[in-house]
Amino acid sequence: MGDKIRMMFQSQKHVFLNALILAIFIFAVGILLGYWFESLRVAQIDSLYIQSDLNLLDAKIMSDMISQKFNCNIAIQENIDFGNRVYEEARLLDRYENAQRISENIKTQHYKYDLLRAVFFINSLKIKKQCNASFHIVVYFYKYEEQDANTKPKQAVFSNVLMELKNKEGDNVILIPMAGDIDFSSIKSLIKNYNITSLPTILIDEKIKVEDVKTVADLEKLIK
Amino acid sequence: MQLLPFIYLAYMFIAIYMSLLFILLWLKNKDTFFNIPKLKQIYSLSMVVPCYNEEKEIGKTIQALLDSDYNGLEKIYVVDDCSKDNSYKVIKSIALRNNRVIALQTPKNTGCAAGSKNYGAKFVKTQLIGFTDADSFPEKDAISKIVGFFNDKQVAAVLGANLAKNPKTFFEKLQAIEYAIISWTRKLLNYVDAIYVTPGPLTVYRRDIFEKVGRFDEKNMTEDIELTWRLTYHGYKREMCPSACTYTVVPSSLKQWYNQRVRWNVGGLQTISKYKSFFFRKGMLGAFILPYFVISLFLGLLGLSIFFYLVARRFIDWFLFTKFSIAASTPILTMQNFNITPTVLNFFGIALFLLGAVFTIYGINIMKNYKIRNQNIFNILIYLLVYLTLYPFIMITSMYKFARGTYSWGTR
Numbered sequence A: 001m002g003d004k005i006r007m008m009f010q011s012q013k014h015v016f017l018n019a020l021i022l023a024i025f026i027f028a029v030g031i032l033l034g035y036w037f038e039s040l041r042v043a044q045i046d047s048l049y050i051q052s053d054l055n056l057l058d059a060k061i062m063s064d065m066i067s068q069k070f071n072c073n074i075a076i077q078e079n080i081d082f083g084n085r086v087y088e089e090a091r092l093l094d095r096y097e098n099a100q101r102i103s104e105n106i107k108t109q110h111y112k113y114d115l116l117r118a119v120f121f122i123n124s125l126k127i128k129k130q131c132n133a134s135f136h137i138v139v140y141f142y143k144y145e146e147q148d149a150n151t152k153p154k155q156a157v158f159s160n161v162l163m164e165l166k167n168k169e170g171d172n173v174i175l176i177p178m179a180g181d182i183d184f185s186s187i188k189s190l191i192k193n194y195n196i197t198s199l200p201t202i203l204i205d206e207k208i209k210v211e212d213v214k215t216v217a218d219l220e221k222l223i224k
Numbered sequence B: 001m002q003l004l005p006f007i008y009l010a011y012m013f014i015a016i017y018m019s020l021l022f023i024l025l026w027l028k029n030k031d032t033f034f035n036i037p038k039l040k041q042i043y044s045l046s047m048v049v050p051c052y053n054e055e056k057e058i059g060k061t062i063q064a065l066l067d068s069d070y071n072g073l074e075k076i077y078v079v080d081d082c083s084k085d086n087s088y089k090v091i092k093s094i095a096l097r098n099n100r101v102i103a104l105q106t107p108k109n110t111g112c113a114a115g116s117k118n119y120g121a122k123f124v125k126t127q128l129i130g131f132t133d134a135d136s137f138p139e140k141d142a143i144s145k146i147v148g149f150f151n152d153k154q155v156a157a158v159l160g161a162n163l164a165k166n167p168k169t170f171f172e173k174l175q176a177i178e179y180a181i182i183s184w185t186r187k188l189l190n191y192v193d194a195i196y197v198t199p200g201p202l203t204v205y206r207r208d209i210f211e212k213v214g215r216f217d218e219k220n221m222t223e224d225i226e227l228t229w230r231l232t233y234h235g236y237k238r239e240m241c242p243s244a245c246t247y248t249v250v251p252s253s254l255k256q257w258y259n260q261r262v263r264w265n266v267g268g269l270q271t272i273s274k275y276k277s278f279f280f281r282k283g284m285l286g287a288f289i290l291p292y293f294v295i296s297l298f299l300g301l302l303g304l305s306i307f308f309y310l311v312a313r314r315f316i317d318w319f320l321f322t323k324f325s326i327a328a329s330t331p332i333l334t335m336q337n338f339n340i341t342p343t344v345l346n347f348f349g350i351a352l353f354l355l356g357a358v359f360t361i362y363g364i365n366i367m368k369n370y371k372i373r374n375q376n377i378f379n380i381l382i383y384l385l386v387y388l389t390l391y392p393f394i395m396i397t398s399m400y401k402f403a404r405g406t407y408s409w410g411t412r
Helices: A002-010 A015-068 A072-098 A105-131 A151-172 A185-193 A216-223 B003-032 B058-066 B087-097 B113-121 B142-151 B170-190 B207-212 B223-233 B254-278 B283-328 B344-367 B377-404
Strands: A136-142 A173-179 A201-204 A208-210 B045-051 B073-080 B101-105 B128-131 B136-138 B155-164 B203-206 B237-248
Touching: A015 A072, A015 A105, A015 B003, A015 B344, A072 A105, A072 A151, A072 A173, A105 A136, A105 A173, A105 A185, A136 A151, A136 A216, A151 A173, A151 A216, A151 B283, A173 A185, A201 A216, A208 A216, B003 B170, B003 B283, B003 B344, B045 B058, B045 B113, B045 B142, B058 B073, B058 B087, B058 B136, B073 B087, B073 B113, B087 B101, B113 B223, B128 B142, B128 B207, B142 B155, B142 B203, B142 B237, B155 B170, B155 B223, B170 B237, B170 B254, B170 B344, B170 B377, B203 B207, B223 B237, B223 B254, B223 B283, B254 B283, B254 B377, B283 B377, B344 B377
Parallel strands: A136 A173, B045 B073, B045 B128, B073 B101, B155 B237
Antiparallel strands: A136 A201, A201 A208, B128 B203, B136 B237, B155 B203
16 A cells, blocks of 8 residues: 555656545645634634623623612723723734635624623713713714725724724723624614614714714814 | 725735746756766757847957857857948948858748748758857857757757847846846746747747648747747647857837837737637647636736726825815824834735845846856845836837837837
């Protein structure tokens, strides 16, 4: 058997087949390595998600305890910290997602984060109401599934504007980016409740909807 | 998975396959790569040199042939195709001084090298007939190294290695890399009976077979490719002798180079068109040579289309992004733009590029004994990253000319 294989690799006639076998082998190893490499990134996002999930649970418990005369300030700060953390993780997720080529596992992570952010939005509304907090909730509903030629650059500018707004306003603003076109009933309900008809749309404090590109100054005016 | 990454992976697979094919062929045959068969008899040989407007080089070419150490070289027929310069005068003056040189002139300009070659071939009576371009210079021992391959009766054509003559400028050095790599891989293809061209700078044919298959096709822009495919079609062997070197003058300007490559490609398209019905038939012609040409053509065009699509998409993205950024008074460039996250395909691309670089350096190293000037890494990088990527653009021009039927040798 060994001799047969050796003979096959020595023969000129079989060189096309030999090259094909080797190419398939090398290619398969490459694809597996690529898959493993992308899985590492997904695993990193996953571990961040688990931590965020715990933090949200913590923030939720805090907000639930407000009625039991616990300190509002702690709940507000916890919520804001969580918002900042989730916002940073969204950027990392976005970078990794743009660099994903072989596997699509990261999409699931994206959906999980969107749902997490939806919970966070509800929690933020609750804290704001119960504690009469002064922070503003800015939800950025963007298109995730099918971005056309116009949407992609528009959303990139929306992101930049919101990033600037967040940098300027700091803890005064809770920024929650959320995919508006994914097939989950909670997200669909939010979209329906706030009458979001086009994406991207910025929703400020549940009342103001911004669908066109605006400057940071314009958004600041709308917040105030 | 999206379509584009899938296409990139398909390209990568083909590149890996072709690289492995050549690597395996080299590993199997490296010990005999430069072997020369022992000459069993002296075959009578005549060389034919087609010439058009080559007054500066033709004398040197004839001298290179006269210097040949092969005893069987009887005549050198130099065919002037009604040049507009003094080529014919130069040829005649040499012919007067040396009775082995015969000066010929076509009755009227034939418009192609094949015309002059066929015209000269009419006068040849020897067992073998060889051809050398008027701007090519075979080494003293090139012909004698080639002739031994004719001991095998099935061999119809034997070619030598073509290398760039004295490359001085940067552009000439890039072509020198290309010529060396082509010579190396052409010999490797020889081992699987897949030589697809018996090029003009130096090829010797068995004359009776050359006549039997009908000489060169004068309608084809690359008569050497067409004749090789015809020989393959008829089941004749083509051999290459990599130690038989011919140095050829390479184009010094981009325009000359572009025109030369367009002519080669148009000839390739003509040949594909002529033999298209033999796809996957007729031995190696249909099994490898024809698919190899067609797949290269397809991949080149697809690659170029993807390139234009990506450039257009990037441009539209950039334009809209700039428009919206101006409307929003936000910076067009932020630190985030420099925060690049590499994809798996980026790593694959780098690995493949390194494989290509190693392959090229190795090929140059193998052929270095043949006066290849030292090539630095910068030349090799430009060769891989710029020079080779120009080919799809040449292909577009060639296809346009081929479709319109507006091709000619240009200078004639």
